[in-house]
Amino acid sequence: MNHAFTAADLANPRQLLMPQWLLLKDGPVAGHAVLVEHGKFAAVGPAAALRELYPDLPALDLPHTLLMPGFVDSHHHLTQAFGKSLVFGEPSEIFRRIWVPLEGQLDQRHLYLSSKLAALEALRGGFTTVADAGTRSDASVDAIARATTEAGVRCVLGLICNDVNGAATVAEPGAIADRAARHLALWDSHRLVHPSLAVSIPEAATDAMLQRVSRMCAEAGRVFQTHANEHLVAVERSLVQRKLRPIEHLHRVGALGPQALLAHATLVTPGELKMLADTGTAVSYNPVASAWKGNAVAPAQLMATFGIRVGLGTDGTRSDGFRLLDYAEAAQRFAFGIAAGDASCGGGAAWLDHATYGGADVLGLGQMTGEIAAGKEADFLLVDLDVPEMQPSWDLSWELVRLANRDQIQAVFVAGKLRLWQGWPVDWDARALMREVGDAARAAVAAAPIQKIHEFSSAPGAQS
The missing domain is CATH 3.20.20.140 (Metal-dependent hydrolases)
Known part of the structure; x- marks a missing residue:
């Protein structure tokens, strides 16, 4: 997993992100950046141009990383x-x-x-x-x-x-x-x-x-x-x-x-x-x-x-x-x-x-989300490309469809806010939720008049 940046680096509500690759609606491009502001993409374009437009805003380099729509x-x-x-x-x-x-x-x-x-x-x-x-x-x-x-x-x-x-x-x-x-x-x-x-x-x-x-x-x-x-x-x-x-x-x-x-x-x-x-x-x-x-x-x-x-x-x-x-x-x-x-x-x-x-x-949300574009909600992923499965890279679009894995997702943003870092929430206790769900689910399933056709696969004789 790429550790060139941390969750703390991504906490600023106004930030210029500079990934190695950016997945636009027309395909992946290199050398581009995005400005996230007020939960939206305020600007999207060549990295050099955005650096020049926003000289006082720190730019966060994201090496070996793809920024793509969620x-x-x-x-x-x-x-x-x-x-x-x-x-x-x-x-x-x-x-x-x-x-x-x-x-x-x-x-x-x-x-x-x-x-x-x-x-x-x-x-x-x-x-x-x-x-x-x-x-x-x-x-x-x-x-x-x-x-x-x-x-x-x-x-x-x-x-x-x-x-x-x-x-x-x-x-x-x-x-x-x-x-x-x-x-x-x-x-x-x-x-x-x-x-x-x-x-x-x-x-x-x-x-x-x-x-x-x-x-x-x-x-x-x-x-x-x-x-x-x-x-x-x-x-x-x-x-x-x-x-x-x-x-x-x-x-x-x-x-x-x-x-x-x-x-x-x-x-x-x-x-x-x-x-x-x-x-x-x-x-x-x-x-x-x-x-x-x-x-x-x-x-x-x-x-x-x-x-x-x-x-x-x-x-x-x-x-x-x-x-x-x-x-x-x-x-x-x-x-x-x-x-x-x-x-x-x-x-x-x-x-x-x-x-x-x-x-x-x-879903009727095409004017709001689904792509990396100025004015759209900043709903996006940071995906680690520095993994064996993605090397060497010849066609990133095809590689994302057939070779990419969930464990490459370093960060998940919704409305410009970091929601998950390396698979876990940054502001609430997911493991506590999992423990609470276990007890509640067992009680609900036991009370429901469910009709399964097959036994659980671990039941005696089920495999036959």
């Missing part, structure tokens, strides 16, 4: 952190047998602890922004906002607006809409929390609610989140109930549009791709989720080629930005590239863009 997780479930490996090796629709029962047991304290643990994991993996798709707990999402703010990660905070459970209506539509409006207003001007509305899956809401919630997000300039076309059973269930596939259903009721973000979209027809492109709807591509419990891989490269906006999401699987990049490219190769003789599947730079600026764009 990763953006465009689809997460922060309140599922207590479960993690409970779902490993389980059949696809784990939300019905594990996540809904578990989240239903979570109280306000559980939401806070789970979300803060997930936020810590995200920061350790290089994510400076995470989008929470909404919790099924009855506790207030204020606990999620408090946890992510204390941890220091930027959060798109989803509020579930389901009004159907099977054949039953679960709440009065007017009450749901009023609650949604309060949520949008409450967090409208927060520095780190950005409100969003969500419906778990299209069948969990009436057509009127889908249309209403999506329209509310469009009018507020916020994102409407839902899961769509993830599993075969979900597609078939929608066909049986409505004679439409999920994305067709969303299109029919007017819920698609630039404000809509569909998680997964792995099973899509040409007609559905055209619906997404024509309406400006965005997609969160979750390649690790496809590998761990999916029926298919979203054609993310094809989507991007057709002008569909694509971000990368973890789906709460594993908060490791560099491994997510690797999976994103590899999944496209295995699912589509090999059969077509496509050895690059978009190239390294494309996946870096989907993981940073593209992710911010699909």
